[in-house]
Amino acid sequence: MPKRVGMEVSIGIAEAVKLCDVDVISAYPITPQTHIVEHLSELVANGELDAEFIPVESEHTAISVGAGASATGARVYTATSSQGLALMHEILFIVSSMRLPIVMTVANRALSAPINIWNDHSDIMAERDIGWIQTFAINGQEAYDLTFHAFRVAEDEKVQLPVVVNIDGFTLSHVIEPIELVEKELVDKYLPPRKPILTLHPDNPVTMGPVGIPEVYTEARKQLEVALMDSKEVVVKAWQEFKKIFGREYHPIETYKTKDAELIFVTMGSITETAMLAVDKLREKGEKVGLVYIRLWRPFPHEEFYNAIKKAKILAVLDRAISYGTNSGPVYTEIRSSLFDKKKKPYVQGFVAGLGGRDIPTERFFEMIEIARSAAEKGECPQYIHLDVKED
Amino acid sequence: MRVSALIPKYPEPETYMGHTHYCPGCGHATLHKLLGEVVDELGIRKRVIMIEPVGCSVLALKYLKFDGIQGPHGRAPAIATAVKRLRPESIVITYQGDGDLAAIGTNEIIHAANRGELFTVVFVNNAVYGMTGGQMAPTTLLGQKSTTTPTGRFAEFCGYPLRVCELLNTLDAPVYLERVSLFDVEHILKTRAALKKALLNQIEGRGFSLVEVLSNCPTNWKMTPEESWEFVKNEMTKVFPLGVFRDK
Numbered sequence: 001m002p003k004r005v006g007m008e009v010s011i012g013i014a015e016a017v018k019l020c021d022v023d024v025i026s027a028y029p030i031t032p033q034t035h036i037v038e039h040l041s042e043l044v045a046n047g048e049l050d051a052e053f054i055p056v057e058s059e060h061t062a063i064s065v066g067a068g069a070s071a072t073g074a075r076v077y078t079a080t081s082s083q084g085l086a087l088m089h090e091i092l093f094i095v096s097s098m099r100l101p102i103v104m105t106v107a108n109r110a111l112s113a114p115i116n117i118w119n120d121h122s123d124i125m126a127e128r129d130i131g132w133i134q135t136f137a138i139n140g141q142e143a144y145d146l147t148f149h150a151f152r153v154a155e156d157e158k159v160q161l162p163v164v165v166n167i168d169g170f171t172l173s174h175v176i177e178p179i180e181l182v183e184k185e186l187v188d189k190y191l192p193p194r195k196p197i198l199t200l201h202p203d204n205p206v207t208m209g210p211v212g213i214p215e216v217y218t219e220a221r222k223q224l225e226v227a228l229m230d231s232k233e234v235v236v237k238a239w240q241e242f243k244k245i246f247g248r249e250y251h252p253i254e255t256y257k258t259k260d261a262e263l264i265f266v267t268m269g270s271i272t273e274t275a276m277l278a279v280d281k282l283r284e285k286g287e288k289v290g291l292v293y294i295r296l297w298r299p300f301p302h303e304e305f306y307n308a309i310k311k312a313k314i315l316a317v318l319d320r321a322i323s324y325g326t327n328s329g330p331v332y333t334e335i336r337s338s339l340f341d342k343k344k345k346p347y348v349q350g351f352v353a354g355l356g357g358r359d360i361p362t363e364r365f366f367e368m369i370e371i372a373r374s375a376a377e378k379g380e381c382p383q384y385i386h387l388d389v390k391e392d
Numbered sequence: 393m394r395v396s397a398l399i400p401k402y403p404e405p406e407t408y409m410g411h412t413h414y415c416p417g418c419g420h421a422t423l424h425k426l427l428g429e430v431v432d433e434l435g436i437r438k439r440v441i442m443i444e445p446v447g448c449s450v451l452a453l454k455y456l457k458f459d460g461i462q463g464p465h466g467r468a469p470a471i472a473t474a475v476k477r478l479r480p481e482s483i484v485i486t487y488q489g490d491g492d493l494a495a496i497g498t499n500e501i502i503h504a505a506n507r508g509e510l511f512t513v514v515f516v517n518n519a520v521y522g523m524t525g526g527q528m529a530p531t532t533l534l535g536q537k538s539t540t541t542p543t544g545r546f547a548e549f550c551g552y553p554l555r556v557c558e559l560l561n562t563l564d565a566p567v568y569l570e571r572v573s574l575f576d577v578e579h580i581l582k583t584r585a586a587l588k589k590a591l592l593n594q595i596e597g598r599g600f601s602l603v604e605v606l607s608n609c610p611t612n613w614k615m616t617p618e619e620s621w622e623f624v625k626n627e628m629t630k631v632f633p634l635g636v637f638r639d640k
Binding site: 028029030031034037038041042045046053054055057058059083087112113114115 | 446450462464465466495496498521523524525527528530539540541542543549550
């Protein structure tokens with residue numbers, strides 16, 4: 001029987017990284033990512049993990065070290081949050097374009113200013129177009145499991161792309177959750193050693209990321225887009241394989257009580273479990289509501305998403321970030337765009353809530369359902385409603 | 393009558409509002425107070441614009457009655473450069489820790505110093521990343537334990553403690569570089585004098601001044617405040633010798 005233990009989620013992730021036999025960990029501390037990297041440094045210091053631990057002077061350097069390490073063929077892990085992810089920005093595109101399969105946990109946190117260390121999705125939403133595969137965990141077990149999955153997908157011969165696993169800062173990273181730990185032998189079965197296609201080695205010289213003149217640049221970028229879109233198949237297969245070996249099942253889009261649902265909430269990350277409670281309470285009152293949560297954010301699973309929501313009349317999309325200047329949140333924009341060509345589609349109402357650690361209680365979902373219904377009846381409403389804003 | 397009523401009350405500087413969030417025994421509050429005293433003495437409070445950093449002193453502007461702006465991590469010298477050039481009549485101070493100035497912002501401080509920007513830097517070196525929970529900083533001593541060097545810092549993997557005053561002393565432009573500490577009254581008074589000198593350099597238009605203050609971190613060093621000041625006095629000063637490196 002697998003062992004189920006109470007463990008801080010950050011520690012769980014570090015233990016998962018250990019089981020993946022990473023070669024290089026390069027990081028700079030930023031709240032709330034710190035516990036993951038601290039625990040990894042302990043594992044290296046204890047001799048439990050034979051890896052190069054490189055505590056550098058900034059996130060910009062951390063991801064650059066990661067790029068260099070991955071180019072030599074190493075298995076590379078890093079973690080960051082918020083401003084740290086933003087500081088990595090320029091390198092993130094380089095890593096995906098060079099097809100370097102780095103795995104990074106992002107403990108999602110708000111962006112400055114004002115400085116705020118608490119949770120929302122502003123950091124990763126600003127990086128949604130970096131060409132990385134991006135998944136979201138809703139609880140500690142998922143954060144743990146998605147780490148193995150990330151390495152497996154990233155290093156797949158057909159993929160060769162970096163992966164971000166998103167976990168909500170504090171609400172996931174710092175809480176103690178029951179985590180079913182996996183056996184090393186099973187991890188070895190699931191995740192073979194990395195077999196890089198191209199590496200830096202004088203015996204077999206290559207040139208990575210040289211100047212791309214207009215005659216080749218378009219093709220290089222197109223190649224990245226095709227690789228990312230095509231990676232979905234591998235992402236799904238890797239979850240199927242995960243189920244065979246570890247018994248837990250994951251899909252790009254997950255549903256909760258959506259069978260007869262007329263109104264469906266759409267969420268990402270740990271707020272999903274609160275949304276489940278809200279759905280349960282609403283169901284008790286006889287409301288036909290359900291929940292869809294997005295686990296695979298990039299590449300966006302358009303088909304799976306449509307199949308999950310097509311019977312609903314109303315969608316209430318909860319964003320944890322604002323896409324400034326578009327009058328909406330990024331997830332809402334994505335979904336509206338995804339549904340645009342569909343003949344039969346639900347009314348989509350956007351909401352933004354829970355910025356910078358503001359709590360989202362179940363009552364907020366009751367509010368959402370009222371607003372979304374009345375908007376759908378009238379057929380008009382502001383594109384998105386920012387909930388729980390003090391106006392005076 | 394309560395005994396406390398018999399103890400003479402020393403006047404608090406007008407600029408310093410006190411009641412800080414810092415851990416018991418931390419040097420930041422002492423340094424804030426010194427800075428407040430010096431600013432009051434020089435009568436420049438209404439001219440000061442302070443750039444506060446990312447790190448434990450992220451709330452410095454809550455305790456010091458200054459005009460101010462929050463600098464992104466390590467970028468205070470860049471912001472200060474602009475503020476001083478566009479408001480030359482103001483007194484511009486950056487207050488930065490070692491995680492901010494000597495790690496993520498090393499390039500900013502070197503280039504601001506090299507351009508000889510006319511602002512004053514208060515650099516607090518406590519050999520650790522305090523705010524994020526005690527990870528190794530570039531200034532961490534060899535052998536010193538931190539949450540990312542649980543068996544101590546080894547030069548082989550993590551290099552050597554970075555000496556900022558010595559590094560900046562290779563540049564032509566800076567006019568004043570001094571390393572001071574807060575481990576006893578004598579050195580606290582020396583720190584006060586250094587802060588005053590650094591601010592006077594700016595008031596009189598001489599050039600770039602930096603005061604490096606060796607401070608403590610009892611929480612992350614896992615010491616009592618007394619032990620931590622002993623560590624500063626006996627260990628840190630061996631690696632980071634006190635004194636004036638530049639005064640021209």
